[in-house]
Amino acid sequence: MRTSTSDKPDKGERLRQMIDREARRAGFDAVAMTTPEAIPQAPARLAEFLAEGFHGSMGWMAETFARRAAPKALWPGVRSVIVLAMNYGPEEDPRELQAMPERGAISVYARNRDYHDVIKGRLKELAGKIVAQAGGDVKVFVDTAPVMEKPLAEAAGIGWQGKHTNLVSRQFGSWLFLGTIFTTAEIAPDQPETDHCGSCRACLDSCPTNAFPAPYKLDARRCLSYLTIENKGPIPHEFRTAMGNRIYGCDDCLAACPWNKFAQAASEAKLAARDDLLAPKLADFLVMDDAAFRTFFTGSPVKRIGRDRFVRNVLIAAGNSGDRALIGPCESLLDDPSPLVRGAAVWALSRLMQPADFAALAARAETEDDAEVRREWDLAAGQPQTIGEHV
Known part of the structure; x- marks a missing residue:
């Protein structure tokens, strides 16, 4: 008996299934979708941060404000944003090292290879597969580029920006590397995450x-x-x-x-x-x-x-x-x-x-x-x- 076309995944669903599958295969622990219009509050928050001088000597943040403030300002052709996250949670509480003052404490994220290089290579591999299946164009970004990844990750549902301004996930806590793929393909967005910090300080x-x-x-x-x-x-x-x-x-x-x-x-x-x-x-x-x-x-x-x-x-x-x-x-x-x-x-x-x-x-x-x-x-x-x- 012939299967009804309505029982088959459509083109968008097949693309999403492939992205989920290949992202996991590439070592990412979470992947979610959002739209370039999903963070309308981000430009005002960034402008306030810069106006307060909280960026210190990081002049590049002010210089790239126009492109950083909104995904379409960075790339007008983007229609969907794919946010990917990789867990780097440590084996132990890194604060325990403070009891050993003759030894140096290096931030957990910096104790191995530069994650920018690791993640960017995997993003490029996945981006190539997206183009092969859906056509169009893609761009990949890690946090050295003027992309507001944490608001996008919150909009995509991977986590929320906690009171420490970093992303928090109910599955991975505060230990996530982020990367994004901008694509001209239309992909149904996921639901955003809500703030779960409560009264915690x-x-x-x-x-x-x-x-x-x-x-x-x-x-x-x-x-x-x-x-x-x-x-x-x-x-x-x-x-x-x-x-x-x-x-x-x-x-x-x-x-x-x-x-x-x-x-x-x-x-x-x-x-x-x-x-x-x-x-x-x-x-x-x-x-x-x-x-x-x-x-x-x-x-x-x-x-x-x-x-x-x-x-x-x-x-x-x-x-x-x-x-x-x-x-x-x-x-x-x-x-x-x-x-x-x-x-x-x-x-x-x-x-x-x-x-x-x-x-x-x-x-x-x-x-x-x-x-x-x-x-x-x-x-x-x-x-x-x-x-x-x-x-």
Whole structure:
């Protein structure tokens, strides 16, 4: 008997079934659809964020505002937006590492290969299959492009933007990488997710630098992820002690989310952490020159901030560690070619050394030709020295 055409999936349904199947095969844990018109509130929220100056030195956010504000502004031809998510949940609570001040805490997302490269390759593979089946055109984006992925993910139903401004999922908590495929194909959208934060303030209260002026608002200028990654200058003095041993990023607000109890750790086939980045010794990083840094962090997102900024971060952590065994490596960095490193070394030594011993180093300041480093010497000489204080 001939099957009625009404019993067969139509072209749109077949495309959706293929996308779901191939996305899972590519390693994505969630996939959902939305429309380019689904985030009308996003431009106003972004404009407010920029007007408050919360973006700090990230001038590219203001420069790309027009394209970032709406998907059709970025690509007028887009008709559907496919949002994909990959779980990177850790095996343990990353905050436990704060009890080991002689070791460095690297944000969970940065403990393996650069996720931008991993996800973009898989997005391109899936996009090619979409074109092969549906025709038309596609564009793929990871978060280096001017796309407001988190509002789109909320509109597609993958999760909601929590009070920490990151995406929260009932299945994966706060541990999701996001990517998008813009397509000219017409695909039925999914239902948006609703906010399930309720009265919870766990993420807000966990921030060591009070970077949330209000729920759902982040002042990046106070955020340790911004300060250790995007910030090109010295770590501001007011945040150094609070930084503790966080040498690249900060996971506190993510790790505090109660929805994480439903999240599963990422499988080894996806983005399992490198063993040597789970609890690395600060001492090992203090002796890294540029070549050693580049070799050690090949393929890692840490590599993009460069050796000088990274060692700056490690020196602040060393100063917070109370580990006097780090005095020697820190002192050797007073002669580093980078003023950024030399200045951080001054601060670290002022925290680790006995006041009389540190005072004996003051002669080094007389030959210093960088004004910012001289300022570090002056501030260190005028402040009381606290041995072993750390967060």
